[in-house]
Structures are given as C-alpha cells and as structure tokens.
Amino acid sequence: IYAMREGTPFTAETPVLRVTAKRPQAQLVETILLNIVNFQTMIASKASRRVNAAGDSKVIDFGLRRAHGGDAGITGARSAYLAGAIATSNVEAAKLYGIPASGTMAHSYIMGYLNEVESFRDYARTFPDNTVLLIDTYDTLEGARRAAVVAKEMEARGHRLLGVRLDSGELEGLAGRVRGILDAEGLDYVKIVLSSDLNEYKIDGYTRDGAPVDYYGVGTEMITAKPVASLSGVYKLVEDNLGPRIKLSESKRTYPGRKQVYRVVDGNRYLYDVLELEGEPMEGIPLLTEAVRGGKMTREKMPLKDIRTYSMDCVSHLPSEAKALRVKAPYELRIGLGLQRLTETLVARYMNGG
Secondary structure, three states: OEEOOOOOOOOOOOOOEEOOOOHHHHHHOHHHHHHHHHHHHHHHHHHHHHHHHHOOOEEEEOOHHHOOOHHHHHHHHHHHHHOOOOEEOOHHHHHHHOOOEOOOOOHHHHHOOOOHHHHHHHHHHHOOOOOEEEOOOOOHHHHHHHHHHHHHHHHHOOOOOOEEEEOOOOHHHHHHHHHHHHHHOOOOOOEEEEEOOOOHHHHHHHHHHOOOOOEEEEOHHHHOOOOOOOOOOOOOOOEEOOEEOOOOOOOOOOOOOOEEEEEEEEOOEEEEEEEEEOOOOOOOEEOOEEOEEOOEEOOOOOOHHHHHHHHHHHHHOOOHHHHOOOOOOOOOEEEOHHHHHHHHHHHHHHHOOO
C-alpha cells in the first residue's frame, strides 16, 4: 500500500491510497478501507473548517451523544482532534488516543438543587481547578451574576473560576452581556464557552463580529458532518496484468494506470497538485509513499498529537482562497501530460469497440 501521510489535505479526484495485491486480497479490503477513509476524512474536514472559522478561539468535540453509533463517536473524536479540536468530551476516545478530555456540568445537575447558586458552589468545591459553570438553565444573565458570586468565593479560597458556558438563546448577544457582567466584577479571566448546534458558518459570523468567545463546544454538526451525509470516496481498478484499466461510465470516469500525486510548492505555500503516471518526470513532492509491504507496516506509527501538528501545519500552507467557507477558488489538481495521453488512448480504444 502506498498512501498519503495521515493528516495531509487533498482535493477532490485525488488518489489517497494505492493498493497493489492479488485481486482477491485487493477486493477484500475495499469495504473496510472505504469505511475508514470516507468517514474519518469527512469528520476531519468538517472539524478543520470549524477550527479555521473560530480564529483565535478554540474548538472542543462535544459530539458523542449525536454520533451515529459508539464507534462513530470514538473515531469521530479522533478525527476532530487530528484536524485541530483541542479536546473531547468523549472519555473513551480520550483514553484510547490520548486526547485531552474536557466537559462541563449538566442541566440535570443544577436542576437537582433547590437553587442554582448552591449547585454552582458544590460543583466548584468538587472541581476547584477546572470549574466551568453552565449558566442558562433558568436565566442566562442571572446565571452569570450567580457565577460571579461563586467566582469571588473561589478567589477567597485561592482558586479561580475557569469559565461559564452558554447553551441556548441568542448566543452572540448573550455572550457580550455575560462578558460585561463578569468584567464588571473584575473577572476578566473567566472564559466564555458557547455550544448549541454550532456550525462553521455560525462560528465564522461570531468571529467576524468580534463576539467575546473563548471556546466553542461543537457536537451534532461536527460529529455527523451535517449537512453532508457521506463522503463519496471510491476504490477502483486502474491496472492489472493486462495493463492500465479505465472506467468510462458517465459522470464516473476514472483515470487509468499506476499514478503518483505531486505537490507543487512555493516556499511555505502550496500552489497545486499534479496527478501523473508513476515514473513520468515531474517536479513536486510525491505524496503517495510506501506504508505497507507484504502485509506489514513499513512506516513508523506516529502519536496522534504529532499527526495533529503535521495536519494543522499542512492546512496553514494552503491558499486562503481554498480554505474559505464559500470557496472562491478550489485547490487545484492538474492532470499530467503522460496521464492525459494514456487516458485519451484508452478512451479511443474502448469507444471504438476495443
């Protein structure tokens, strides 16, 4: 297997894996490869868009409750972290992959008390070093005032309130008013966390408006990649003992032959990629490198935090136009001359009954 390094950004129509094997073996791995690559690439792509939209604010995965099954919640948390989320509320994913775990109190916790402020006090005593208070159970602004009271009490004990979370209402306006309440009490260090069906477009709007938000807890729309139901990655035969193979179905045409993807760069800026037949002279960085030979891994396994660093660095080198939420100029994949000639030859052969 030749593959792109995990975390590498790529554009549509780009091969990311190349499997060479006896046909039964190659066929047997099709379903699991597509399952892994399609889902996790989709979630990582959605997470990256939210991270980019958040600017200097941070994104946390809150998605497990809305994931399409437990496995999707775990691998989705991994994909979101790889793409730039700083933590997950999924404790199992945190344990498996070494992702920082992060979460807040629940509305049900607060509702179990006769009054809100006592729930805040008990929670702060239990978690004195990482208290985030959920302030919208009854009235967000009154919740902020009560959180300020508890924050002052924490200061007297030598601790600090980490943050407050808003999970309902007109979030941008409420965030500004909550920030004002906290700052008036000298609590400018207390962070504001927003959640509630957030997507990259809402987050981008808050960022552009300068909303006072430190963290976004993103759940449903990241773990399900809403509104994208699936990523349409495919696995196609391109060469066998008889030579290069091509599929000519309308709207599903494939490029034939054993290929390589080359990334053309200018300093720290990615310019475009080129898809070309392997062995053809081509400038650029080859992205498909050996990962498995004889059924054994030939690459060193990287810690997830290192994959995350690599992936975020790669995204930073993409043209800004390609990262825009409403893409003006998609990242370009060019077709090499050798591949163009082979494709034209095979099209002519099969269209003429060959």
